[in-house]
Each structure stands twice: as C-alpha cells, then as structure tokens.
Amino acid sequence: MREMKEMIPQQWASPCGSQCTHKFAALTQIPWRVFCKKGCAADGDTWDECVSACENICYKDPVLKDQKWSAYIDRSPGAANYSEECFNACVAGCGYKFEMPAKKVEEVHPNRPTKPHVAKQPTPKHVEPKAPTKDDMPCTSA
Numbered sequence: 843m844r845e846m847k848e849m850i851p852q853q854w855a856s857p858c859g860s861q862c863t864h865k866f867a868a869l870t871q872i873p874w875r876v877f878c879k880k881g882c883a884a885d886g887d888t889w890d891e892c893v894s895a896c897e898n899i900c901y902k903d904p905v906l907k908d909q910k911w912s913a914y915i916d917r918s919p920g921a922a923n924y925s926e927e928c929f930n931a932c933v934a935g936c937g938y939k940f941e942m943p944a945k946k947v948e949e950v951h952p953n954r955p956t957k958p959h960v961a962k963q964p965t966p967k968h969v970e971p972k973a974p975t976k977d978d979m980p981c982t983s984a
Contacts, residue, residue, distance in 0.1 A: 858882035858938040865934060874931035881935020889940045896932035897952050900925045926952075 862878035877900065884895035902925070929952050937947035 858935060861938040862935055874927060877928045877931040878935040881932035882939050884936060889942060892936035892939060893933055893950055896929050896936060899932055900928035901954055
C-alpha cells in the first residue's frame with residue numbers, strides 16, 4: 843500500500859503512453875495522441891505486427907465481406923489525410939513500444955496505394971446573360 847502513496851502522476855501511465863502524451867501535447871493533437879496510444883496498446887508481439895495493426899485501425903476497409911459500401915461504417919478516421927496522420931501517430935506509438943529509433947519510425951509508410959493527386963479543374967468563366975431582344979419575346983397575338 844505504501845508504494846501507491848509514493849507514485850507521482852508521471853508514473854500512472856505506461857512509459858509508452860507518457861511519450862505519446864508528450865509528443866502530442868497540444869489540444870489540437872488530442873486525436874493523434876489517442877491513436878499513438880493505440881499503437882502502444884496494439885496487439886502483436888513484433889514491430890511489423892504493430893505497424894499492421896495501425897493500418898487496420900487507421901484506414902477504412904469494408905466491414906462486411908464483398909460489400910464495399912460497408913467501409914462507411916468502419917470507425918477509422920475516413921479522409922485520406924486523417925488516415926495518414928492517424929497511421930503516423932499510431933506507428934509512433936509502436937516505435938515507443940518497441941523502442942525503435944525515430945528515424946526508422948519516420949521511414950514507415952502504409953502498405954496502401956496512395957491516392958493520385960487530382961489536378962484542380964479550371965473554373966469556367968462567368969458569362970453575363972444577354973438582355974432579351976424583340977425576337978426572343980413570345981408573341982401574344984393569335
């Protein structure tokens with residue numbers, strides 16, 4: 843019982859979770875902190891299994907076999923840039939869990955095809971409508 847009284851707040855979380863909290867400390871980074879901690883807690887006994895778990899957590903896949911529409915009910919972040927941020931945060935957690943060098947963590951990329959960059963279509967020029975002429979007006983005579 844005496845050991846519990848002597849614990850300081852920094853010791854309440856796992857070292858991995860504490861590192862995630864430190865890395866993603868800003869209020870705007872709370873979602874990424876959560877995904878980093880998911881990397882810390884990911885199933886798997888190896889680095890590769892942990893990274894694979896991050897892909898499953900962060901990218902939308904169909905929930906029902908052979909039903910592509912069911913990807914919309916997956917709980918992953920959704921938007922491609924959010925999925926990528928999620929993956930990077932989760933892999934950071936895996937890096938803390940397995941004590942990987944930061945350089946190796948930064949080199950990891952998901953085994954997903956990257957979406958091609960869509961070029962922005964030029965906006966069509968606005969054409970002012972012409973005022974109707976006499977020939978454009980309907981005739982009221984029978």
